[in-house]
Amino acid sequence: MTARGFCMTIGSKTDRSAVFRLVTIFSSGFGAATLSLWALTLTQAGTLNVLDVNATTAIIAGLAALAGAGCAHAFFIGSDEATKAYEEALETDPLTGLLSRIGLERRIAELSSKEGNGPRKFDRLVLVSVEIDALRDINDAHGQEFGDRVLQTIGERLRRMVGTLGPVARIGGSEFTLAVRVNRDNRELPQMMAAITDEIARPIASTSGNVPIFSVSGLAEVNPGEPEIKKLLQRTRLARATARASGLGSWAIYHPEMAETDRYRKWIETELGQAIGKNEFELVYQPQVDTTNGETVGYEALLRWEHREKGAIPPAEFITVAEKCGLINQIGSWVLRQACVDARYFTSGEKIAVNVSPKQMEQDDFVDTLAAILRAQAVDPARIEIEITENVLIHDQRKIREQFEQIRALGCSIAIDDFGTGYSNLNYLSDLPFSKLKLDQSFVSRIEDRKNGGALVSTIVNLARALDVDVLAEGVETENQMVMLNAAGCTLMQGYYFGKPVALQRQQTLAA
Numbered sequence: 001m002t003a004r005g006f007c008m009t010i011g012s013k014t015d016r017s018a019v020f021r022l023v024t025i026f027s028s029g030f031g032a033a034t035l036s037l038w039a040l041t042l043t044q045a046g047t048l049n050v051l052d053v054n055a056t057t058a059i060i061a062g063l064a065a066l067a068g069a070g071c072a073h074a075f076f077i078g079s080d081e082a083t084k085a086y087e088e089a090l091e092t093d094p095l096t097g098l099l100s101r102i103g104l105e106r107r108i109a110e111l112s113s114k115e116g117n118g119p120r121k122f123d124r125l126v127l128v129s130v131e132i133d134a135l136r137d138i139n140d141a142h143g144q145e146f147g148d149r150v151l152q153t154i155g156e157r158l159r160r161m162v163g164t165l166g167p168v169a170r171i172g173g174s175e176f177t178l179a180v181r182v183n184r185d186n187r188e189l190p191q192m193m194a195a196i197t198d199e200i201a202r203p204i205a206s207t208s209g210n211v212p213i214f215s216v217s218g219l220a221e222v223n224p225g226e227p228e229i230k231k232l233l234q235r236t237r238l239a240r241a242t243a244r245a246s247g248l249g250s251w252a253i254y255h256p257e258m259a260e261t262d263r264y265r266k267w268i269e270t271e272l273g274q275a276i277g278k279n280e281f282e283l284v285y286q287p288q289v290d291t292t293n294g295e296t297v298g299y300e301a302l303l304r305w306e307h308r309e310k311g312a313i314p315p316a317e318f319i320t321v322a323e324k325c326g327l328i329n330q331i332g333s334w335v336l337r338q339a340c341v342d343a344r345y346f347t348s349g350e351k352i353a354v355n356v357s358p359k360q361m362e363q364d365d366f367v368d369t370l371a372a373i374l375r376a377q378a379v380d381p382a383r384i385e386i387e388i389t390e391n392v393l394i395h396d397q398r399k400i401r402e403q404f405e406q407i408r409a410l411g412c413s414i415a416i417d418d419f420g421t422g423y424s425n426l427n428y429l430s431d432l433p434f435s436k437l438k439l440d441q442s443f444v445s446r447i448e449d450r451k452n453g454g455a456l457v458s459t460i461v462n463l464a465r466a467l468d469v470d471v472l473a474e475g476v477e478t479e480n481q482m483v484m485l486n487a488a489g490c491t492l493m494q495g496y497y498f499g500k501p502v503a504l505q506r507q508q509t510l511a512a
Contacts, residue, residue: 096155099169105229107167123181125222129236132174133214193251216244217251269325284501288494298351301339323359332360340377353385358392367406381411389417441475457488
């Protein structure tokens with residue numbers, strides 16, 4: 001039943017109850033009034049004596065009481081039906097027809113009170129919170145109507161997958177929640193989450209092409225006697241925050257240490273606002289090498305945070321926080337500016353690669369900011385390479401294409417970072433003006449262990465050649481990896497085998 005049909009059903013039930021009450025009250029009152037007039041007429045005509053009047057009065061009073069009881073019965077029956085319809089409306093999400101948060105809370109309370117039976121008696125009940133990524137961007141790019149259709153489609157996919165195994169709800173915005181019973185041997189749960197993630201990730205067609213959908217999930221076990229939905233949802237969100245740090249399409253199960261992690265994130269958010277002013281950020285540079293001749297062709301600028309009290313804080317711990325709290329634009333601008341300042345200490349043939357967050361790319365003035373920094377530091381734009389992570393491609397395709405063209409018009413080159421992590425649409429890639437693919441280090445680390453590792457790299461190299469772009473492999477740590485990459489056709493590399501990231505001695509060039 002659709003949300004509209006559901007609401008119409010509720011309305012019809014309520015309307016019928018009101019009409020039923022009015023008809024019953026009117027007919028009962030009319031009947032009592034008619035009896036009274038009849039008795040009065042008979043008395044005035046002398047047909048009834050005093051005893052008859054008393055008897056008639058008693059009859060009328062009894063009938064009036066019955067009429068009043070009928071009225072009360074009609075009223076309360078109608079009220080019950082209206083209340084039931086109102087409760088059903090509260091327990092249903094009007095957009096998707098799934099349960100609402102209120103409906104989910106009731107179902108969780110029911111499920112957690114059941115101990116189970118048969119072969120699944122000792123199974124665990126797990127609450128799964130799924131957040132659809134970048135829904136706001138989807139709405140901005142394709143319109144609110146398409147955004148609603150995305151939510152309805154995802155809701156239907158989840159409902160179809162879960163079936164009768166448990167409740168499925170949309171509890172607000174882009175957050176869906178479901179509850180299922182799974183085995184305790186930890187084999188069924190990963191399979192279930194892989195299936196859910198894959199099903200959600202299937203693109204949804206729009207007027208401008210297929211739109212990829214990505215999600216992040218957090219899980220929490222529902223223990224008997226602990227059905228409070230607020231606490232359970234808080235746990236799933238903590239788990240989801242942990243999963244997000246691992247990238248889109250990830251999921252994590254709540255454990256108590258995540259509460260400490262959440263407090264740590266909040267501390268980082270507070271300290272980040274002061275880090276630039278207190279000169280706690282620094283750029284280090286890792287060489288990029290052409291293995292055909294052993295020459296260094298460029299360096300990647302990598303951000304480091306040396307906290308005044310806590311010491312070194314890894315980028316993996318603060319970049320995600322900076323993106324979430326809105327500080328990434330300020331930090332990203334500092335990185336761009338410092339890299340342009342440092343470019344003068346490198347030889348003219350060496351490029352400086354600078355990472356740019358997708359959140360920075362979302363800003364309408366990003367290209368203007370980049371152009372202003374290049375002018376202020378009087379650096380040749382051809383020496384600056386903008387590295388953009390692959391998942392930026394899930395956003396507004398038209399806007400991303402325009403930004404790429406504007407960046408190239410400035411004279412900067414563009415590299416697609418972390419290529420191969422699962423977000424690229426090859427048809428879309430072929431339409432973008434970039435000059436390099438950076439092969440994710442996860443491919444490099446497995447190239448020695450997988451029989452088809454070399455063939456996979458060869459395929460990517462051939463793809464790059466077809467697109468007329470270079471390929472650079474990240475995370476090369478051994479000579480054997482270098483040899484296998486060369487055999488696959490990849491000659492540009494970066495990693496500890498060639499050199500660790502080092503701080504710049506600004507009194508001399510690194511090449512000296």
